[in-house]
Amino acid sequence: MKYEIIGDFDVIVIGMGGAGLRAAIASHDAGARTAILTMGDNSPTQCGATTTAEYSYSAPLAIADPRDNADVFLDDISKVGLGVNDPQLSALLAEHASSRLLEMRSWGVRFDLKQPGGLLQQNRLAGHSYPRAVHFDYATGREMARGLHRHAVAKGVQVLPYRFALDLVVEDGRSKGVLVLNIARDRLELFTGGAVVLATGGASGIWDLNSNPPGIDGDGMAMALRAGVELVDMEFQQFFPACLVAPPFLRGTNFPFFSRGMLLNSGGEAFLKNYGLDEGRDVRDVLAIAICKEIEAGRGTPNDGVFVDFTRTPREVLKELAQNSKIRYLRDLGFRPLEDQMEIAPSAHFTMGGILIDAAAKTTIPGLYACGEVCGGCHGANRLAGNALAETQVFGNIAGVNAADYANCNSQRDAEPSTDLVATLIEGVFDERGAKDISKAIDDVKRIRVIMDKNVKVIRDEDSLKEAERQLAELAEKEFSFDKPSGNATFDYGKIEALKRRNTILVAKTVVASALCRDESRGAHYRQDCPRCKEEWDYCNVVAKVDPASGEPATYVQQR
Amino acid sequence: MKKKALFEVYRQDNKDAGGYFKEYLLVIDDSISVYDALWTIRNELDASLALPYFRCRKGVCGSCLMRINGVQRLACRIPVRKALGEDGVIRVTPPKGRPILKDLITGWGDHDEV
Ligand SMILES: Cc1cc2nc3c(=O)[nH]c(=O)nc-3n(C[C@H](O)[C@H](O)[C@H](O)COP(=O)(O)OP(=O)(O)OC[C@H]3O[C@@H](n4cnc5c(N)ncnc54)[C@H](O)[C@@H]3O)c2cc1C
Numbered sequence: 001m002k003y004e005i006i007g008d009f010d011v012i013v014i015g016m017g018g019a020g021l022r023a024a025i026a027s028h029d030a031g032a033r034t035a036i037l038t039m040g041d042n043s044p045t046q047c048g049a050t051t052t053a054e055y056s057y058s059a060p061l062a063i064a065d066p067r068d069n070a071d072v073f074l075d076d077i078s079k080v081g082l083g084v085n086d087p088q089l090s091a092l093l094a095e096h097a098s099s100r101l102l103e104m105r106s107w108g109v110r111f112d113l114k115q116p117g118g119l120l121q122q123n124r125l126a127g128h129s130y131p132r133a134v135h136f137d138y139a140t141g142r143e144m145a146r147g148l149h150r151h152a153v154a155k156g157v158q159v160l161p162y163r164f165a166l167d168l169v170v171e172d173g174r175s176k177g178v179l180v181l182n183i184a185r186d187r188l189e190l191f192t193g194g195a196v197v198l199a200t201g202g203a204s205g206i207w208d209l210n211s212n213p214p215g216i217d218g219d220g221m222a223m224a225l226r227a228g229v230e231l232v233d234m235e236f237q238q239f240f241p242a243c244l245v246a247p248p249f250l251r252g253t254n255f256p257f258f259s260r261g262m263l264l265n266s267g268g269e270a271f272l273k274n275y276g277l278d279e280g281r282d283v284r285d286v287l288a289i290a291i292c293k294e295i296e297a298g299r300g301t302p303n304d305g306v307f308v309d310f311t312r313t314p315r316e317v318l319k320e321l322a323q324n325s326k327i328r329y330l331r332d333l334g335f336r337p338l339e340d341q342m343e344i345a346p347s348a349h350f351t352m353g354g355i356l357i358d359a360a361a362k363t364t365i366p367g368l369y370a371c372g373e374v375c376g377g378c379h380g381a382n383r384l385a386g387n388a389l390a391e392t393q394v395f396g397n398i399a400g401v402n403a404a405d406y407a408n409c410n411s412q413r414d415a416e417p418s419t420d421l422v423a424t425l426i427e428g429v430f431d432e433r434g435a436k437d438i439s440k441a442i443d444d445v446k447r448i449r450v451i452m453d454k455n456v457k458v459i460r461d462e463d464s465l466k467e468a469e470r471q472l473a474e475l476a477e478k479e480f481s482f483d484k485p486s487g488n489a490t491f492d493y494g495k496i497e498a499l500k501r502r503n504t505i506l507v508a509k510t511v512v513a514s515a516l517c518r519d520e521s522r523g524a525h526y527r528q529d530c531p532r533c534k535e536e537w538d539y540c541n542v543v544a545k546v547d548p549a550s551g552e553p554a555t556y557v558q559q560r
Numbered sequence: 561m562k563k564k565a566l567f568e569v570y571r572q573d574n575k576d577a578g579g580y581f582k583e584y585l586l587v588i589d590d591s592i593s594v595y596d597a598l599w600t601i602r603n604e605l606d607a608s609l610a611l612p613y614f615r616c617r618k619g620v621c622g623s624c625l626m627r628i629n630g631v632q633r634l635a636c637r638i639p640v641r642k643a644l645g646e647d648g649v650i651r652v653t654p655p656k657g658r659p660i661l662k663d664l665i666t667g668w669g670d671h672d673e674v
């Protein structure tokens with residue numbers, strides 16, 4: 001099958017969220033010819049979850065409280081991480097979040113100030129000992145994407161939009177590039193290069209009710225697994241406590257304002273106190289579990305949610321909320337989110353688990369690096385608000401510097417993979433017979449999301465996980481083939497969704513296997529058949545890897 | 561409320577082709593956004609319609625910028641109810657001043673690198 005070989009770059013970054021942008025800037029600064037490949041267009045409007053991130057970037061700048069510093073920040077991260085975190089990665093996050101933030105500011109990324117020309121404004125969020133949340137106009141991620149994209153492009157980072165990464169090319173035990181479908185031209189491209197940085201974001205899209213923008217379905221994790229890379233902590237998925245469940249076209253829109261009001265069950269009772277919680281000011285895992293328990297007990301709304309009520313919220317707070325851009329958005333659509341009770345439920349939001357990296361953002365494969373939400377390790381069993389955006393910058397920088405260093409030290413000349421390997425990778429996806437299975441494959445992807453919602457959500461147990469395992473295995477039995485790229489099916493994002501089928505299956509199976517392996521409850525992983533932390537699991541991680549013989553993910557436990 | 565709406569959607573096969581309008585008659589819940597209505601067309605009536613793949617769910621990203629009955633706006637922020645003219649028509653064209661790559665997908669000029 002035909003493909004274009006593109007060998008103009010030393011470092012290829014896959015994904016243009018905050019992590020990919022930061023990695024590309026660092027790699028470019030270290031002297032490497034750097035390209036970013038992204039599914040969307042060449043603009044900050046489609047930079048993954050980063051564009052949609054709302055409120056906060058956590059940095060222990062100690063502006064609002066002089067007692068704050070990196071050590072206290074690390075303590076807070078470790079406290080909610082419950083011993084699951086890789087201490088080295090968490091320490092890097094705590095240590096470098098502030099300097100990466102100030103650097104962004106120097107590049108023109110704006111943040112809210114206390115007064116014009118004054119100091120940065122910092123707010124305190126759940127789980128943080130001090131006010132650390134730096135923000136901009138309730139669209140902090142969009143502002144980061146804008147500023148970072150502009151800075152990267154101005155420097156000379158090459159952005160290659162409309163590229164869907166299909167597979168990593170790994171041969172002789174090292175990274176040799178990436179196989180890509182050019183969506184705009186409907187053609188295959190093989191990018192060969194010194195080093196590859198995976199920055200494709202999390203896997204929340206494999207759940208039906210999720211808060212993420214389209215396309216965040218664990219592609220990078222699936223590619224890594226197929227290439228023999230290990231994933232860690234995949235049983236830890238954060239569910240944002242409050243996302244809209246109705247009307248259908250707003251399903252998944254997150255509704256963070258719940259903490260300013262009260263959560264009511266179908267009987268109108270403020271139920272959180274029955275779980276020993278303080279009206280929404282707790283960290284996310286505990287809240288999500290309480291809300292789901294209430295719904296499962298039959299006290300939820302008809303759409304399997306609970307209500308958010310603001311009748312007891314002070315008038316000044318309501319006035320302030322009314323200015324919020326998301327509240328205004330809902331009003332534009334004809335809703336009265338502060339007056340009428342909206343229905344919310346926990347929904348898949350952030351993947352704590354992911355690719356296993358070391359302190360240099362290296363994977364186990366030489367030449368392959370990873371950063372941002374696609375990685376596991378730095379948050380552990382639960383992630384604090386604001387720490388994901390900080391993670392993108394801290395680890396994006398580390399990955400970019402080290403990938404450039406690797407590329408500078410390893411000549412590209414012998415990096416070209418064998419044509420046999422590339423042919424095998426292509427045949428894994430496309431078929432010369434030209435069968436058209438697109439709509440069936442998309443149906444499967446939707447089915448997987450429902451399986452995950454039913455069985456692998458906030459509250460799981462062995463039975464539900466086994467059921468998911470069975471259903472996923474059954475679904476995976478079918479063989480699919482897709483038309484080989486011909487140049488005609490341009491901008492066919494339906495085809496992209498279909499091509500994600502195998503990724504979605506693989507990542508879903510990995511989550512299920514990891515959740516079955518950890519037979520205890522900890523942080524965001526709540527097993528109702530073993531509802532407590534078990535001491536023997538302290539400082540243990542579930543690591544997943546594809547067994548080359550069966551092609552299935554297998555798990556083992558690693559103790560630190 | 562379910563309502564009948566005639567969508568006249570701008571189509572263009574590629575960068576260099578000429579444009580034309582294609583009509584789709586829908587009976588839909590008129591509280592959904594125009595962007596969601598376009599996705600309904602794409603998913604249920606015509607898989608060949610090219611739409612921006614992204615959405616932010618909060619009316620901030622700008623991916624869904626289009627001209628709706630001649631007025632440039634975010635298609636995710638306006639309900640069908642408000643967009644419907646008296647004639648029951650919603651005419652959708654790409655945003656002004658941006659190169660059209662296919663149908664409602666537009667690029668950014670020099671940096672499309674396709
Ligand atoms: C609604 C919402 C609100 C949030 N609010 C906050 C907040 O206030 N504070 C905070 O710290 N965190 C927040 N988060 C989490 C945070 O936004 C993300 O964890 C973070 O932005 C991830 O950045 P990233 O660069 O790793 O990945 P992303 O920003 O998700 O970027 C992934 C990139 O990879 C590309 N990609 C994916 N698959 C492929 C493929 N196969 N081929 C090519 N490209 C691909 C995508 O197109 C995209 O460009 C929020 C998340 C959501 C969904």
Ligand code: FES
Nearest residue numbers: 620621622624636
């Ligand atoms: S989808 Fe983001 S502004 Fe409309």
